[in-house]
Amino acid sequence: MPVVADILIPLALDTAYSYAVPAGLDLAEGDIVQVPLGPRETIGVVWGLDERASGGNLRPVTGRVEAPPLSDALRKLVDWLARYTLAPKGSALAMALRLPDETARNEAPRIGVRTSGKPPARQTAARSKVMAAAADGAVRGKSALAKEAGVSLSVVDGLIDDGALETVALMPEPVALPPDPDHPRVPLSDAQADAAHALIGNAPSPTEVAAGETILLEGVTGSGKTEVYFEAVAECVRRGRQALVLMPEIALTAQFLDRFAGRFGVRPATWHSGVGGKRRERLRAGVAAGEVSVVVGARSALFLPFRNLGLIVVDEEHETAYKQEDGVHYHARDMAVVRGKIEGCPVVLASATPSIESRVNAQSGRYRHVALPGRFGGRPLPDIAAIDMRLDKPERGRFLSPPMVNAVKATLAAGDQALLFLNRRGYAPLTLCRACGHRYQCRNCSTWLVEHRFRRALVCHQCGYAERKPEACTECGAFDHLTPCGPGVERIAEEVTALFPEQRIVVLSSDFPGGAERLRQELETVAAGDCDIVIGTQLVAKGHNFPHLTLVGVLDADIGLTSGDPRAAERTFQLLQQVTGRAGRGERPGRALVQTYQPEHPVIAALLSGDADRFYEEEIWAREAAGLPPFGRLAALIVSAEEREKAEAHGQALARVADPPAGVSVLGPAEAPLALVRGRWRFRLLVKTERGIDVQSYLRDWLARGPKPRGNLKVAIDVDPQSFL
DNA sequence: AGCACGCCGACT
DNA sequence: GTCGGCGTGCTC
Numbered sequence: 003m004p005v006v007a008d009i010l011i012p013l014a015l016d017t018a019y020s021y022a023v024p025a026g027l028d029l030a031e032g033d034i035v036q037v038p039l040g041p042r043e044t045i046g047v048v049w050g051l052d053e054r055a056s057g058g059n060l061r062p063v064t065g066r067v068e069a070p071p072l073s074d075a076l077r078k079l080v081d082w083l084a085r086y087t088l089a090p091k092g093s094a095l096a097m098a099l100r101l102p103d104e105t106a107r108n109e110a111p112r113i114g115v116r117t118s119g120k121p122p123a124r125q126t127a128a129r130s131k132v133m134a135a136a137a138d139g140a141v142r143g144k145s146a147l148a149k150e151a152g153v154s155l156s157v158v159d160g161l162i163d164d165g166a167l168e169t170v171a172l173m174p175e176p177v178a179l180p181p182d183p184d185h186p187r188v189p190l191s192d193a194q195a196d197a198a199h200a201l202i203g204n205a206p207s208p209t210e211v212a213a214g215e216t217i218l219l220e221g222v223t224g225s226g227k228t229e230v231y232f233e234a235v236a237e238c239v240r241r242g243r244q245a246l247v248l249m250p251e252i253a254l255t256a257q258f259l260d261r262f263a264g265r266f267g268v269r270p271a272t273w274h275s276g277v278g279g280k281r282r283e284r285l286r287a288g289v290a291a292g293e294v295s296v297v298v299g300a301r302s303a304l305f306l307p308f309r310n311l312g313l314i315v316v317d318e319e320h321e322t323a324y325k326q327e328d329g330v331h332y333h334a335r336d337m338a339v340v341r342g343k344i345e346g347c348p349v350v351l352a353s354a355t356p357s358i359e360s361r362v363n364a365q366s367g368r369y370r371h372v373a374l375p376g377r378f379g380g381r382p383l384p385d386i387a388a389i390d391m392r393l394d395k396p397e398r399g400r401f402l403s404p405p406m407v408n409a410v411k412a413t414l415a416a417g418d419q420a421l422l423f424l425n426r427r428g429y430a431p432l433t434l435c436r437a438c439g440h441r442y443q444c445r446n447c448s449t450w451l452v453e454h455r456f457r458r459a460l461v462c463h464q465c466g467y468a469e470r471k472p473e474a475c476t477e478c479g480a481f482d483h484l485t486p487c488g489p490g491v492e493r494i495a496e497e498v499t500a501l502f503p504e505q506r507i508v509v510l511s512s513d514f515p516g517g518a519e520r521l522r523q524e525l526e527t528v529a530a531g532d533c534d535i536v537i538g539t540q541l542v543a544k545g546h547n548f549p550h551l552t553l554v555g556v557l558d559a560d561i562g563l564t565s566g567d568p569r570a571a572e573r574t575f576q577l578l579q580q581v582t583g584r585a586g587r588g589e590r591p592g593r594a595l596v597q598t599y600q601p602e603h604p605v606i607a608a609l610l611s612g613d614a615d616r617f618y619e620e621e622i623w624a625r626e627a628a629g630l631p632p633f634g635r636l637a638a639l640i641v642s643a644e645e646r647e648k649a650e651a652h653g654q655a656l657a658r659v660a661d662p663p664a665g666v667s668v669l670g671p672a673e674a675p676l677a678l679v680r681g682r683w684r685f686r687l688l689v690k691t692e693r694g695i696d697v698q699s700y701l702r703d704w705l706a707r708g709p710k711p712r713g714n715l716k717v718a719i720d721v722d723p724q725s726f727l
Numbered sequence: 728a729g730c731a732c733g734c735c736g737a738c739t
Numbered sequence: 740g741t742c743g744g745c746g747t748g749c750t751c
Binding site: 006008009011013015017018019020021022037038039040041042044059060061712713714 | 745746747749750751
């Protein structure tokens, strides 16, 4: 009987296609093969094999591709992912296959140099430095040699032309050197050692290290969580297995890689969108061969073909950046847990401010909970106090209340650094005409236009629409009546400059002039202490450590509490907890002052009490009462199109056929259902279901009954604990 | 993802 | 009369 292979092709196809296996071709599941598809040849993966009586009219498999087959574990992951996210199976496969990128530029061949034995024709001071450095005759990289000799590259090039140095082709740089789990390190504190022990256990064999178990590692900022999970990574490496550390892309900084190097002697292999071309392929190959033992990467690293995965760590597990919002909509933290189950390896979720769902899973016993109670080295957590803005009003037109100003003064007098946090970019969130009352609103969205004084523009933070700030009111024509209402960081900077004219002040937001690179430099400057007052948006809440910072002033803790997002409380608490936790991480203790109009609000009260458990208890209770995740599910149909009208019309048409069964409610378009994301308008239809309902089937059915998306209009399904906004 | 097929506008 | 725009549909 002829052998038939079901081949899954990495395209947006939901089913595998059947092909005849030619006699003599011995295939196994997972093999990568070439198959004809229409007029061309494509690559695919053997998803199933069986003998069938009929099937003689199938096209034959062209042949096997010389590449390591896709492991059972990865195929299971692809199946699981496609089923859960409702993405076509082929699209899920594409993420695990990521074919060698033809367009990727080839790596420049590396050239090494060594002394040829011939002295330079002409000797100069710079040249003799180079010759001295190269005197041992060893092969070095050109730039390494130049650096060692303390001269520029052109001197080395000159000596090559001269013939005093000869060039040798070098093997390409290894993707990663092996990390040393027993590299000398700073001793752990007792609390850290206990936590590390809880992650590793004293199991004699790797399989006993909590196979397939998920552990929530919770520790306040500065508690040294990283060092704790490094121990788990070290133990994993000692046992000859591979470890994957997932991080939000923005957290993959040189600072973190250096910390890793401090523990393991070398920097880890890294995987993120910036790693391209040959290097990407070599890293994949190294991972597949089991030669690369530790990978630190962004969410896509989850689909690397590990041969022998022994541990997954998801750092900052609460981060929203783990959510992929285009193509296949998935949450990398959850997929990490799934992969851990499939591979039979433990998964560590680390965070100072875990997501509600992870806390609930820890409480219910689905995850093990390991907590680090205090900061490393016995350093105190910052004192947090509220400034009730109803009692301590700022002067008219000002936004810093007198106690806040005094606290900044005292901090500066002590020679320390202060951070004023306001999560609002620009100058003023609203512009109003005092003559006619007109409020400047986005023509696309329902949001106010934010004044950016530096750019002299009114900007929509929702869709990016911008217009020049008018001289006179565009409605009534009155001059000098346009009034900015409320503060953004630019306006705070103006106020702070007036209050502290002598101090070095810096504003850090994503609008930072000069782009990401300049911003990075500026963060270094702040970390070094070459700045007195930092005014920043959420950008300063994470990442860089500022050792000189002893005061964090939150200027408006109430922002975000009324956004309509069911996760508003959680997000606000996480953000405020993180930003206040930045104070006092250096030598001197820190404190935080929080300006608020509602100190009794549960989120603010919990923050002030310094008792995070209190927040989680209350929020979990509130979620349960409201049937919100993780006690029910939120899912969304996301309609996207280039034209706003198209997206909206299709969304409304879908809404009309919703017809939800018992236990499912369509919350309809939220307050601002339209958002412009990378040039496409998105319209979201939000669905809430009770626990235990098969949302996937319902959404699929809903889509089938609705109008077919036409043109370049697309409908995506988002089933996830974080599918809202 | 490609690639063809098809149905409407401005050109040798 | 055709060249070509891209919207639509199919590929075992």
